[in-house]
Amino acid sequence: MTEVKEHYAAPNLIERIDQALVAAGKSPDSLQLADLTPIDEFHLRGAMATNELIELLDVSQGNRVLDVGSGLGGPARRLAAATGCHVTGVDLSEDFCLAGNELSRRVGLAEQVNLEPGNAMQLELFESSPFDAAWSIHVGMNVEQKDSFYSGIARVLSSGARFLVFDILSAGSDDILFPVPWADEPAHSFLATVDEMSALLKAAGFTIERTVDQSAQCLAFLDELFERMKQEGSPPALGLHVVTGPSFGEAIRTVRRNLVEGLVVPTVIHARKSERSSVR
Numbered sequence: 259m260t261e262v263k264e265h266y267a268a269p270n271l272i273e274r275i276d277q278a279l280v281a282a283g284k285s286p287d288s289l290q291l292a293d294l295t296p297i298d299e300f301h302l303r304g305a306m307a308t309n310e311l312i313e314l315l316d317v318s319q320g321n322r323v324l325d326v327g328s329g330l331g332g333p334a335r336r337l338a339a340a341t342g343c344h345v346t347g348v349d350l351s352e353d354f355c356l357a358g359n360e361l362s363r364r365v366g367l368a369e370q371v372n373l374e375p376g377n378a379m380q381l382e383l384f385e386s387s388p389f390d391a392a393w394s395i396h397v398g399m400n401v402e403q404k405d406s407f408y409s410g411i412a413r414v415l416s417s418g419a420r421f422l423v424f425d426i427l428s429a430g431s432d433d434i435l436f437p438v439p440w441a442d443e444p445a446h447s448f449l450a451t452v453d454e455m456s457a458l459l460k461a462a463g464f465t466i467e468r469t470v471d472q473s474a475q476c477l478a479f480l481d482e483l484f485e486r487m488k489q490e491g492s493p494p495a496l497g498l499h500v501v502t503g504p505s506f507g508e509a510i511r512t513v514r515r516n517l518v519e520g521l522v523v524p525t526v527i528h529a530r531k532s533e534r535s536s537v538r
């Protein structure tokens with residue numbers, strides 16, 4: 259866990275984000291949600307994917323949603339703004355939670371979005387009453403003990419609650435190419451196959467409603483991103499490199515190679531906590 263925490267360490271993040279915002283011609287004190295999209299959606303297909311997940315999650319004002327591995331909180335803010343729900347995010351990175359809560363304050367969402375630093379393997383520490391829904395976006399790749407991870411999530415959900423996972427899964431081979439944005443080396447990457455994920459989620463007390471392969475959409479997204487960067491000649495002022503450092507360029511190119519070589523399968527899994535789940 260320490261290695262994962264170190265991998266996502268981002269000292270002075272809010273200062274670096276502010277500098278990048280100014281360089282991009284934005285005012286850090288009068289931000290719109292959309293201004294943050296290039297830096298606060300830390301997953302393939304960015305806000306496009308989040309908007310699809312918001313439709314699927316189907317929550318509304320008054321609902322309480324858990325975002326497991328919430329990062330800088332882009333998906334949580336977008337969900338809260340679109341639906342009026344309240345989102346609790348949990349993330350190992352204190353740097354992300356600190357900067358993310360400040361960004362929520364600046365866009366007027368501090369009352370609706372709360373990012374709490376902590377390990378999602380110990381969710382019982384965060385809430386005493388059950389959540390109405392949850393999602394976990396690009397987090398499982400860093401989780402070795404997936405059985406306790408998913409049963410912990412099931413435990414804090416109400417019966418019948420929807421749970422969406424958007425992760426990069428393994429296509430079956432143990433060897434993928436590194437570095438990737440979630441790990442610099444194989445020792446810190448834990449990809450499950452779609453069959454393994456289905457079995458894990460079922461054992462944790464979920465019913466799987468649908469599994470959607472997003473490879474084609476993700477490849478198109480990356481091709482468009484690289485084409486734009488080629489035309490512009492340099493990385494834009496605002497991008498995920500501001501959050502992760504300059505290594506992001508190589509890591510995201512390696513994700514594309516893994517996709518092209520058929521080694522990984524970005525997948526959205528629609529699950530629901532089983533009505534009669536035995537998980538407590």
Ligand SMILES: C[S@@+](CC[C@H](N)C(=O)[O-])C[C@H]1O[C@@H](n2cnc3c(N)ncnc32)[C@H](O)[C@@H]1O
Nearest residue numbers: 299300301327328329349350351377378395400
């Ligand atoms: C690739 S980022 C995705 C962030 C966010 N879900 C998004 O899509 O913008 C993965 C995040 O998962 C978090 N993470 C990994 N393992 C975790 C754990 N056991 N508990 C809490 N957070 C974890 C990392 O700190 C990191 O912020």
